[in-house]
Amino acid sequence: MRIGELARATGTKAATIRYYEREGILPAADRTESNYRDYSDEHLATLSFVRRARELGFSMAQVRELLALSDHDEKPCQDVDQLAQQQLAEVERKIADLSALRDELGQMLRSCQADKIGECQIIGSLGRHSVV
Amino acid sequence: MRIGELARATGTKAATIRYYEREGILPAADRTESNYRDYSDEHLATLSFVRRARELGFSMAQVRELLALSDHDEKPCQDVDQLAQQQLAEVERKIADLSALRDELGQMLRSCQADKIGECQIIGSLGRHSVV
DNA sequence: TATGCACCTTGTAGCAACTACAAGGTCAAG
């Protein structure tokens, strides 16, 4: 299949697919006589894998590792497990950070009953006009 | 004060302060005879404001807006309120996304009891080796 | 006086992970 079809099939832009090829994430496709990329079902499977891993928040570097690992059926899957654990820990850290942030923003919003910026608690709690 | 002192006072790298100046986020400082930047307390206040807003997840564009708004004490603070609301909504959206992600990762990890990658459920649920 | 060291200056390039654009080639339909 050509790049457009692969793009539609995976919800990826063609430019992104070419980018993955440049980055070595996706193996280069065969070319037709007119130099169009010609993808196989294997490419489709790999690209789906990559996209899914990216959706799950794995970095490109981690995706590279996952791809390398997934090619070695014999090896213990500890390494895969560890990558997933790492990723989970990082996601949980981000959630905690964002929750703190949400609370602060919520508090700011609740505390402001002014109607002029001069008395606005939001601007105030950001550190302005308390100094002036 | 010189850039290093301002940097220490605000927990910002000097390179970042120069970057803010280039971007018009922080007004240019006076210069000493030897061309060193010489910052005032006003700069300190503005930079603190900027850093705090950035910590709260506001984008540079939003910080620009907040700075512009905070200079107009007379205006109604509806606009500030709206920016904060927007930011809160976005943070909540991110938290929801990350929570879904955490659940998926957790499920993947719990479901894998294999010890070889060939049977690894994590690789499997990412879409590999079910196709092979 | 020299010299070492911390500090400052500018300009440039790199990071992640794409995305957009320009200028052109290919191919099937009308």
Next chain:
DNA sequence: CTTGACCTTGTAGTTGCTACAAGGTGCATA
């Protein structure tokens, strides 16, 4: 024969910094 959808390559832009290089400044010490 031309229109339009598709493809090619190369290059540059996005966000918010951060790092590095090559050089100037200022002050304390040997």
